[in-house]
Structure formats: structure tokens, C-alpha cells
Amino acid sequence: MMRATMLQLTNVHKAFGAIVAVDGLSLSIRQGEVFGLLGPNGAGKTTTVNMAVGLLRPDQGTIELKGVGSPDQPYVRAKIGVATQALALYDDLTGEENLSFFGKLQGLSGRRLAERVGWALEFVTLSDRRRDRVKTYSGGMKRRLNLAVAVIHDPPLLLLDEPTVGVDPQSRNAIFENILALRKQGRTVVYTTHYMEEAQRLCDRVGIMDHGRLLALDTVEQLITAHGGRSILLAERTSGEVRVETDDPLAELLRLQKEGQLQRFRVERPDLERVFLHLTGRELRDA
Amino acid sequence: MNAILALAIKDLRLLFRDKVGFFFTFFFPLLYAVFFGAIFSGQGGGASAMKIVVVDEDSTEGSKAFIRELNESAELDVDIKNRDEATNLVRRGKRVGYVVLPQGFGKARGRVFGGDRVKIETGIDPGRSAEAGMLQGVLTKYMYQGIQDAFANPDKMRKQINESLAEVQSSEDMDPTAKATLQWFLPMMDRFLGELPKNEQSNRGWQNFDLESKDVAVQRGGPQNSYEISFPQGIIWGVMGCAAAFGISLVVERTKGTLVRLRIAPIGRMHILAGKAFACLLTTMAIPIALLLLGIIAFGIRPDSWVLLSAGIISISLCFVGIMMMLSVLGRTEQSAGGIGWAVLLVMALIGGGMVPLFIMPAWMQTVSHVSPVKWSILVMEGAIWRNFSVAEMVLPCGILIGVGLVCFIIGTKAFRWTEG
Ligand SMILES: Nc1ncnc2c1ncn2[C@@H]1O[C@H](COP(=O)(O)OP(=O)(O)OP(=O)(O)O)[C@@H](O)[C@H]1O
Ligand SMILES: [Mg+2]
Numbered sequence: 001m002m003r004a005t006m007l008q009l010t011n012v013h014k015a016f017g018a019i020v021a022v023d024g025l026s027l028s029i030r031q032g033e034v035f036g037l038l039g040p041n042g043a044g045k046t047t048t049v050n051m052a053v054g055l056l057r058p059d060q061g062t063i064e065l066k067g068v069g070s071p072d073q074p075y076v077r078a079k080i081g082v083a084t085q086a087l088a089l090y091d092d093l094t095g096e097e098n099l100s101f102f103g104k105l106q107g108l109s110g111r112r113l114a115e116r117v118g119w120a121l122e123f124v125t126l127s128d129r130r131r132d133r134v135k136t137y138s139g140g141m142k143r144r145l146n147l148a149v150a151v152i153h154d155p156p157l158l159l160l161d162e163p164t165v166g167v168d169p170q171s172r173n174a175i176f177e178n179i180l181a182l183r184k185q186g187r188t189v190v191y192t193t194h195y196m197e198e199a200q201r202l203c204d205r206v207g208i209m210d211h212g213r214l215l216a217l218d219t220v221e222q223l224i225t226a227h228g229g230r231s232i233l234l235a236e237r238t239s240g241e242v243r244v245e246t247d248d249p250l251a252e253l254l255r256l257q258k259e260g261q262l263q264r265f266r267v268e269r270p271d272l273e274r275v276f277l278h279l280t281g282r283e284l285r286d287a
Numbered sequence: 288m289n290a291i292l293a294l295a296i297k298d299l300r301l302l303f304r305d306k307v308g309f310f311f312t313f314f315f316p317l318l319y320a321v322f323f324g325a326i327f328s329g330q331g332g333g334a335s336a337m338k339i340v341v342v343d344e345d346s347t348e349g350s351k352a353f354i355r356e357l358n359e360s361a362e363l364d365v366d367i368k369n370r371d372e373a374t375n376l377v378r379r380g381k382r383v384g385y386v387v388l389p390q391g392f393g394k395a396r397g398r399v400f401g402g403d404r405v406k407i408e409t410g411i412d413p414g415r416s417a418e419a420g421m422l423q424g425v426l427t428k429y430m431y432q433g434i435q436d437a438f439a440n441p442d443k444m445r446k447q448i449n450e451s452l453a454e455v456q457s458s459e460d461m462d463p464t465a466k467a468t469l470q471w472f473l474p475m476m477d478r479f480l481g482e483l484p485k486n487e488q489s490n491r492g493w494q495n496f497d498l499e500s501k502d503v504a505v506q507r508g509g510p511q512n513s514y515e516i517s518f519p520q521g522i523i524w525g526v527m528g529c530a531a532a533f534g535i536s537l538v539v540e541r542t543k544g545t546l547v548r549l550r551i552a553p554i555g556r557m558h559i560l561a562g563k564a565f566a567c568l569l570t571t572m573a574i575p576i577a578l579l580l581l582g583i584i585a586f587g588i589r590p591d592s593w594v595l596l597s598a599g600i601i602s603i604s605l606c607f608v609g610i611m612m613m614l615s616v617l618g619r620t621e622q623s624a625g626g627i628g629w630a631v632l633l634v635m636a637l638i639g640g641g642m643v644p645l646f647i648m649p650a651w652m653q654t655v656s657h658v659s660p661v662k663w664s665i666l667v668m669e670g671a672i673w674r675n676f677s678v679a680e681m682v683l684p685c686g687i688l689i690g691v692g693l694v695c696f697i698i699g700t701k702a703f704r705w706t707e708g
Contacts, residue, residue, distance in 0.1 A: 101297045
């Protein structure tokens, strides 16, 4: 099933002086999908997101919210919610006041505003800290509030730039559930991350970027099939350890068992991490 | 329009939560107005002497001198007793109230800037609230007299300033903005005091101010009292503090990244600046209104013309909104914006009569003052309060203020940096 395009980037270039941050990127984000943008540090993910929301103007190429227009226009931006990678909150306002302020900028007011503020706080599991000043929040809580600001006006398109960095596993889980719920309601999400598990769990499709270019784009399954290589079977026998690359780990295991006493074994299925390593020659997370 | 309002409300909320900003916009101006008004005011009311007891827990030269002054005053009749006796006398209604001078009182009294505060405890018969108010007023007056003496002797004053400066410099827990400001303000005050006697006849010092202001009074109908001079000056400090606070807050929006959020929002760039300007406008109007109301209710200020005063306040606000916008482009970081901003404002104040009234300055200084918006701001307020300005006389200073504001605003908005780096 092909869905309509929500956000279209066509041959987009952006350089900062001599540094080429985005180099001829073309990308269509489909309506209702969660799209993962993966790439090592400096790949150009944030630059792409910033152009998509009109913060940066591409040197070349066009960005269009399909059927609405360019994000240079305020009314187009109203349809986008952004969680910026750099936190952007008022430390001396409470979490609730921050949300309420940004909600007003989005044109919300009265009952609807109060409702949305409550909802957004739930979204990031911050309701119990709503009346505390942001400066008293932990890093992960600020990150969560930053995400709440993105969803306050219930926009059809969400651009989330590493929204869960430093967020603890429980809150992170709740956030994933909520994002998946949004997808069910037809919202479109662009999600950049270094966490492979997140991409694998959340994303319908994943684009892998490096040096400002798109190296591959497909579903997680397809990417793994195409670029992940074969499974690896690690088996320990009385005679020592063996490591076998194989397409059929089960058959291989049976073969090994016939050859001698198996003590332990492990199968490493190809995953995004391996796809990534294969495509970029680098680990996903720069340690 | 809703967005501009939301932006402005957010800024006002932030201003009230920022203790330093709030201090410089409301508290310091009030202090200034009352403080200098009190220093230069004549004698107090003519009621008969109030009988009080003083408990001297300090027992230093300073505290003894203070008690002597109280005793010599027309308002008070003073006994010295220990605390128990004093409480007893008041409880039995033999005395109106008691006053405790705590340890460290003598040392603190002569000091003008910085240092620990001393708390003077007063105890008073609860049934005599009128006397309580009066006692407080009288005490305040005589407390300030110590400071007045300091001003009468510029060298002593300079010594104190330098001591305060050393204290400020070595202090580690002081707020950086307040610290930076004092580090600017104190040396400037010091230099100013160093210059003053050479230009004026020496040794006349400050106490002659009273006479001077009476001279003016003969010429022009004149101010009702010294508060009609000190309040416009105090107001100017508040308006400047406000311009600085909002100018700096624009820089902070950029450095903290919230400007990015505002730019992402479905509003134009001009909305963002308009929101800031609107909040600044409201505050720069609230300061004169609040201070003048207080001045009218409590300090005997009687404006000649309400209409002209309103026109003056609006002109001043417009001018300083423009200056706020200009200040916001002077620095890249909060620190540099604050430092440069206050430097500009302090120079404006210094040459414009915000620190020392213009009419006691030498003639050349009065000429230089024309370039300072502070001078015109004070002039429009004085014009409407006691200089009896006609509408025609108000037009020029108001026009200058609005013009300066407009030019600064345009330059500021054009030069404003929207991104870091
Ligand atoms: N404002 C800027 N000025 C100069 N160079 C920039 C600027 N913003 C980004 N760059 C450069 O552009 C390149 C892409 O940066 P970008 O922030 O888009 O990467 P990213 O994929 O988001 O990385 P990360 O995973 O670390 O967030 C980098 O080389 C970066 O140094
Ligand atoms: Mg990034």
C-alpha cells in the first residue's frame, strides 16, 4: 500500500562554509508513517530537520509540506511539531507554563489549551512535576518536556530530533507507546536517533545518512536482508569455539551437533547495527 | 495579536521571577527616589515630642551619636534603658515605644553601599498605630542623616565606596549581574565624586543642595519638595533597568535556544520582537505610574498637569523600548550584553542628570547632557510635575524622546542576530 507523501525534500543542499552538511538529499516522508533517520554524529540529521521546519534555508533544492507549502511560511509551520536536539525551554517557568506559553503561540486558548497541556504532560509522564520550575528538572525531564512542546498543538507532522537522549527506560517506554498511538491516529513522525532498538521498534521505514547523503532507505527488515549480512552462529564445543556465518543457523547447528558435543551456542541475527556498520564503516553510536 | 500578548505575558512573568531584574526595575528606583528625597528634604512635621526609650546594645561612638541626634530632635524625647526596663515602660503605657539599636549598628549606619544590614527593632503599644508610623518615619529620617553626612564629605564617601568595592570584588556568592553592575557603578561614582569639588566651589559638598533647590523654586514656581526631584530620577533608573532587563532577555532567548522555538512557531519574526517590545513598553509605563502614585500618596508630589505627565510617560516608554532593542544587539552573550548595556545606560544617566540633578552641574556638563535621553526624560517629567511646562514646551522634549526611540528601534531590529554564531 502506497500512502500519500507528507513531506517532500528534493535535492536539498546545505553547507556551512566549507562543511557540506547536507549534500543533495531527496526524501519523501509518507503520511502516517514513523520514519527513522539514522546516521553517525555530523551526518546532517539535525541540519535536515532544521531545514524541514524553516529554521535554515537550503542553499539549493526545495522542501515542501505536500499540498500546504514551504515551511518558510508561518501557516505551514503550524502543521509541524518539533522536538529540537538542543533543549529550548524557559528555566524560570514551570513545565506547565512552558507548555501553555508555546501552546498559545500555536493559537490554542481556553479549555482546549488546558486540555492539550494536560495531555502533553501525560505524553511524556511529567504530570507530577508540572508545577515545578524547569530549572529544578533533571536532564531527562527537560528532554521529556522538550518533547511535550512538540506535541502540544497535535500537529499532523512531528519532527523529533533525538527526543529520548538521557531519558530513563520507563519513561522511554511510555513515550514509545504514545508515539505508536499517534501513528495509529494517522500522525506522521520523523525520528532521528542513535539508538538502534528505538528505530527497530518504532520505525516503519529507516533512512541511513552519512556525510549529508542518504545511503539506504527501506523497512528495517528489508535493510537487514539487503545489508545485514548473514547470521552468525557461535558454538562452544569440548574441542573449542567455532564461529560460522550462515543463512540457516538451525541447519548449521544440527550439523555441528553431529560433529561433536555442543556445550553452548548463540546466534547473532543481523541487525540495524550491522547494516549501519556495513554501510558507513562506522558504529552507530560513536563511543 | 494573541501571540504578541502571550509573548509579553511570558516576559513579564520572567521579569518578576528574576530577582536582579526586578530589583533594578522596581526596588532600586524606589529606594533611589525615597533615599535622595529624604536626604535633601527639609525638616519633618511639627508634632510635639514623642516619648520613647532606646536600648543601646551596640554602645559604640556611632550608636551614641545617633541617640544624641534623636534626643536633640524636636520630634523625640529619649531615655536610655536596658531591654527589660524598656519593654516594661512601654507595656505600662509610660512611653510610646522602644527602639533597640543592635550590635553593629554604628558601623552599618555610616555605610552607603553594600555590607550587612542591621535590623532596628521597635516595640510599640499596639493601640497607638499613628505613633508607630511616625516613629518609623523619624527613625528613617535620622538613619539617612548619617548617609547625608557621608555625602557632605566626598572624601569620606569615596573611602566608603572603595571599601564597598573591595567587598563586592571579594564576594563570591554575589549574583554576577549585580556584581558586574556594582563594579561599574562604584568606580564611576568614585570618579565622579573625585571630579565634583574641582568643578564646583570646593567644600560646599552636598548639603547645600537644599538652598539650591529653593533658588530654583523662586524662579519657576518650583518643586513642592525634594521628592519631586528625586522621583523622576528614580523613575529613570527603573526605566533604564527595564530596558536593560528586556534587552538582555532577548540575548538570553538566543543563547538559551528558546529563540529557535519562537522561530519555529507559526508567527513572524516581527511578532517575536513586537512581543518583547510590548512587554518592555508595559513595564516602562508601569514603573513611572507606580512610583508616581506612591509619590503622590505618600510623599507630597503634586503634578501640575496630568495630561502632560501622561504624554511624558508615554514618550519616555517609547524611547526606552527603542533603546532596549538597541541594547539587545550590543552583546553576543548575556554577560557582554549586560556589561555593555549597563555601561551605555550609566553614561547616559551620568551625563543626563540621572545620578546628580543637572542644575547643580557645571554649565559645560549641562550642554553635554543634551545628547542623553535621560536628560529629556527627566525634563518631561519635571515639566509636567513642577516646571509648569506649556504644551508647546513639552513638544520638543517629547518629540526628541520618541525620535530617539524610533531610530534605536529600527537600528536594533535590523541589526538583531537571529542565530548563534
Ligand atoms: N550552525 C552550524 N555552523 C557550522 N557548521 C554546522 C552548523 N550546524 C551543523 N554544522 C555542521 O554540519 C554537519 C552536520 O551537522 P548536524 O548537526 O546536522 O549532524 P547530526 O547528524 O545531527 O549529528 P548528531 O548525531 O551529532 O546530532 C556537521 O559537520 C556540523 O559540524
Ligand atoms: Mg543532530
